[in-house]
Structure formats: structure tokens, C-alpha cells
Amino acid sequence: MNQHLPGECSLASGALGALCLSLLISVSSCSSTDTNSTGSTAGAAGAPVAGAGPAGSAGISAAGGPSAGAGGSGVSGGSNAGSSGSNTGGSGGAAPSQPGECTPPPVGAPIQKLSLTGCMNPTNVTKFADRVIPYEVNSPLWSDSADKQRGFVIPAGKTIHIKDCAAMPSECLDSADTGKWVFPVGTVLLKNFLFNSKLVETRLFVRNDEQTWVGYSYQWDATQKDATVIPDERRRVMVDSGAGMVSWTYPNRTDCMKCHNPAGGGTLGPETRQLNRMVNGANQIDLFDAKNLFDKPPAKPYQAALVDPLVTPADDAALDKQARSYMHANCAFCHRPDDGDLGMVNIDLRLDKTLKQTNLCNADPVKGDQGVPTAKLLTPTNPQQSILWLRVNAPEDEGRMPQIGTYQVHAAGVKLLGDWVTSIKTCPQ
Numbered sequence: 001m002n003q004h005l006p007g008e009c010s011l012a013s014g015a016l017g018a019l020c021l022s023l024l025i026s027v028s029s030c031s032s033t034d035t036n037s038t039g040s041t042a043g044a045a046g047a048p049v050a051g052a053g054p055a056g057s058a059g060i061s062a063a064g065g066p067s068a069g070a071g072g073s074g075v076s077g078g079s080n081a082g083s084s085g086s087n088t089g090g091s092g093g094a095a096p097s098q099p100g101e102c103t104p105p106p107v108g109a110p111i112q113k114l115s116l117t118g119c120m121n122p123t124n125v126t127k128f129a130d131r132v133i134p135y136e137v138n139s140p141l142w143s144d145s146a147d148k149q150r151g152f153v154i155p156a157g158k159t160i161h162i163k164d165c166a167a168m169p170s171e172c173l174d175s176a177d178t179g180k181w182v183f184p185v186g187t188v189l190l191k192n193f194l195f196n197s198k199l200v201e202t203r204l205f206v207r208n209d210e211q212t213w214v215g216y217s218y219q220w221d222a223t224q225k226d227a228t229v230i231p232d233e234r235r236r237v238m239v240d241s242g243a244g245m246v247s248w249t250y251p252n253r254t255d256c257m258k259c260h261n262p263a264g265g266g267t268l269g270p271e272t273r274q275l276n277r278m279v280n281g282a283n284q285i286d287l288f289d290a291k292n293l294f295d296k297p298p299a300k301p302y303q304a305a306l307v308d309p310l311v312t313p314a315d316d317a318a319l320d321k322q323a324r325s326y327m328h329a330n331c332a333f334c335h336r337p338d339d340g341d342l343g344m345v346n347i348d349l350r351l352d353k354t355l356k357q358t359n360l361c362n363a364d365p366v367k368g369d370q371g372v373p374t375a376k377l378l379t380p381t382n383p384q385q386s387i388l389w390l391r392v393n394a395p396e397d398e399g400r401m402p403q404i405g406t407y408q409v410h411a412a413g414v415k416l417l418g419d420w421v422t423s424i425k426t427c428p429q
């Protein structure tokens with residue numbers, strides 16, 4: 001069963017405005033009756049390298065590779081061509097005849113089938129292509145108990161920059177941003193969501209230019225033969241995981257940008273303390289360095305790894321580290337001082353902030369009391385009197401944190417934050 005949440009189109013703003021335009025053609029929530037599909041059929045002839053053809057195919061073929069993209073009509077006129085070409089979300093849709101090379105499509109004009117993006121393996125579409133560099137994070141985002149796989153593709157000859165706030169204060173809000181990775185224009189990052197080894201969604205987060213990141217969601221077929229791009233809408237489905245039905249909600253493209261906001265740095269997982277991790281017997285950052293992926297390799301020893309938030313803590317000191325790791329990964333990209341969306345809320349949940357600097361302890365809430373008039377954001381020893389805990393434990397649509405992107409309470413996270421609040425005896429002066 002699909003649930004289309006109406007009105008999402010009007011949420012688009014700034015760089016996302018172009019997406020909205022293209023969706024006017026095909027998405028009912030944007031109340032258009034004109035389903036122009038002429039671009040689609042014509043586009044089928046457009047092989048990636050040719051890059052010629054009517055507007056509809058330009059968006060797709062330009063994604064074929066760096067050379068086609070740079071010279072073709074797709075990048076310079078990308079959003080216009082894409083939006084008039086109706087290759088977003090149409091049924092059937094245009095199809096390039098061969099896979100691209102996993103580069104960003106023109107804004108708002110994603111390739112319809114994941115198998116044709118060049119990001120997936122041509123002989124086994126459920127696996128990443130060889131050009132994708134896989135990675136793991138130490139402290140993942142909770143996503144309604146889905147398993148995840150992550151990877152990225154950066155353009156040949158380009159490198160990843162790691163923020164060093166002491167050397168370059170201007171690239172950071174403050175020292176707590178040290179170690180965040182900045183990907184070059186042309187990067188595509190991927191994330192798979194699986195239940196029981198069965199893919200339900202693949203997300204692409206792409207960097208079109210200095211200012212523009214765009215996220216696309218692909219919905220996997222039950223047969224696992226391919227995934228199809230979802231128009232800019234939230235879509236809730238029931239998925240047969242092979243071990244029971246699970247509810248899954250695909251975020252819309254504005255949701256992507258609320259979490260993947262410019263203040264948080266666009267990409268959210270890749271930072272030294274998230275990727276400082278042994279995978280198959282080797283440190284991932286060492287491996288990337290050996291591949292010359294950095295403009296300047298991070299100094300050793302690397303920043304300390306984020307601890308696994310969900311193991312049983314040995315003592316209160318370990319518990320504190322785990323709770324801070326959890327909030328850094330699940331909350332801090334929204335709860336930092338420069339997230340423009342948050343108005344009056346002034347908590348800072350980044351790892352390097354002291355408890356005092358988080359502005360939680362004994363602080364009055366500015367956004368409501370969750371039905372507990374005496375509650376503070378954090379009341380030492382008392383989760384029931386702490387908005388922080390009440391909000392992670394709240395029902396959907398009743399102020400639950402995070403407010404988007406997840407739809408089920410994370411029981412282990414609730415316990416962790418409850419135990420953490422209980423362990424805090426007094427507020428720091």
C-alpha cells in the first residue's frame with residue numbers, strides 16, 4: 001500500500017526548486033494534469049556518449065560519464081533540460097541503452113533504473129559496482145532496524161579533503177568540526193537499506209556543483225532485479241522481508257536535505273572518527289590513503305574512533321562515551337548552532353562539546369514540554385523529567401526525535417539515553 005503525503009512539492013526551496021518544477025509534470029501531489037511524456041520515448045535512443053537528442057534525453061545521457069557531461073547539453077542546461085523532459089518519475093520512462101559511470105545526473109533528472117546508473121555491478125545488480133569504494137561507520141544512524149551498506153565514487157583525479165579546524169578555522173564552525181570529510185564536485189555516495197539481506201531501498205546522494213547536493217531514492221522490486229527512482233514524495237510501503245512484513249518509508253528529497261544540510265556538511269557519515277575502523281583486518285583510512293584518495297592524509301594517530309553506542313557499557317564513563325557517540329551520529333547534524341532550520345532550539349549535540357556546552361542540563365525547553373510541565377531538557381538522574389528522553393521515546397507525530405527519516409522508536413537508543421540521564425548526578429557549573 002502506498003501512502004502519498006500531499007503537498008511535499010511546495011516544501012522545495014533553493015536548489016531544490018528545480019526538482020519541484022520537474023515534478024509538476026508527473027506527481028499528482030503537485031496537482032498537474034499535464035503528463036507530457038514525449039521526452040521519454042525519444043530519450044530511449046540516447047546512448048550515454050551521444051548526449052544528443054531532445055530535452056528529455058539530455059538529462060539522462062549527460063550522466064553517462066565525465067566527458068559526455070562536461071561537453072554535452074546536460075550539465076550546463078541541466079536543470080532546465082531535465083525539468084522539461086519529464087524523465088523524473090514517469091512510468092516506463094526514458095532509458096539510456098547502457099549503464100553510465102556513476103556520476104551525478106543533471107539536477108532533478110535522475111536515471112530511472114538503478115541498474116543504468118553505473119553504480120551497481122552489471123553482473124549482479126544487488127551489489128555495488130567495482131568503481132564504488134565501500135566503507136563502514138562506527139556509529140550508524142538508526143533507520144527502523146534496516147541493515148545498511150555504504151560506498152562512494154569520486155571523479156578520477158579528484159580527492160577528499162579532511163577539515164582541520166586548527167589550521168583552517170574558516171572551513172569550520174568551530175573545532176568540533178575537525179575531521180569532517182569534504183567530497184569533490186562530481187561525487188556520488190550510495191547507501192543500501194536491507195532487511196534480511198533483501199534490498200528495500202538504495203539512496204544516491206550526489207554533488208552537482210560547489211553549492212548543490214541532491215538526494216535520490218530508488219525503490220527495489222520484490223524480485224531484486226532492479227530498483228526504480230521515486231519521484232519527490234514520501235512513500236510508505238509494506239515490504240516482505242522474507243521473515244515477515246516490515247513497514248518502510250522512503251523519504252522525499254526535501255527530507256534528504258533537512259538531515260544532509262549544509263551546516264552538517266552535506267555528507268554525514270564520512271568523518272575521521274566514524275571511518276577510523278578496521279574492516280577485513282585493515283584500517284579503512286589507511287586503505288583510502290594508499291589509494292591516494294586524500295588531498296592531505298589525516299595525521300596519525302587518527303582522531304579516536306566513535307565508540308559502538310549499543311554494547312553493554314562497562315561503567316559510567318563508558319556509558320557517557322556511548323551516549324555521546326549516539327547523539328553525535330543521530331542528532332548532531334541537526335542540533336548544532338548553525339542549523340538555520342531550528343529557530344530557537346539551541347542545543348549542540350556534537351561529540352566535542354562538554355555537557356555544559358550542549359545546553360541540555362537543567363535547561364528549559366523552548367519547543368514544548370511533551371506533556372510534562374516540570375521537565376527540563378535534561379534533569380539529572382531523571383529520564384521521565386527530561387525532554388531529551390521523552391522525545392526519543394514519543395509516538396510518531398508527537399514530537400519524536402529525530403522528527404523525520406525514522407518512524408519506529410529505537411528501543412536500544414531510548415534505553416541508552418535513559419541510562420545516561422540516570423547516570424548524571426548534577427549539572428556542571
Ligand code: HEC
Pocket residue numbers: 137139140141142148150189190191203204205214215216217251252253255256257259260266267268269270329330333402404405406
Ligand atoms: C533522519 C535524517 C536523514 C534523512 C531524512 C536522510 N538521511 Fe541520509 N544519512 C543520514 C545520516 C545520519 C547518515 C550517516 C550515518 C549512516 O550512514 O548511518 C546518512 C548517510 C547517507 C548516505 C551515505 C553518505 C553520507 O552522507 O553519510 C547517503 C548516500 C544518504 N544518506 C542518502 C540520503 C538520501 C538520498 C536521502 C533522501 C532520500 C537521505 N539520505 C535522507 C541521515 C539522513
Ligand code: HEC
Pocket residue numbers: 258259327330331332334335341342345346347364365366367368377387388391392399401402403404
Ligand atoms: C532532522 C533534524 C533533527 C534531528 C536529526 C533531530 N532533531 Fe531534535 N529537533 C529538531 C527540530 C526541528 C526540533 C524542534 C521541534 C519542534 O518545533 O517541536 C527539535 C527539538 C528537539 C528537542 C527540544 C529542544 C527544546 O528546547 O525544546 C530536543 C531535546 C531534541 N530535539 C533532541 C534530539 C535528539 C536527542 C535527537 C537524536 C536522537 C534529535 N533531536 C534529532 C530537529 C532534529
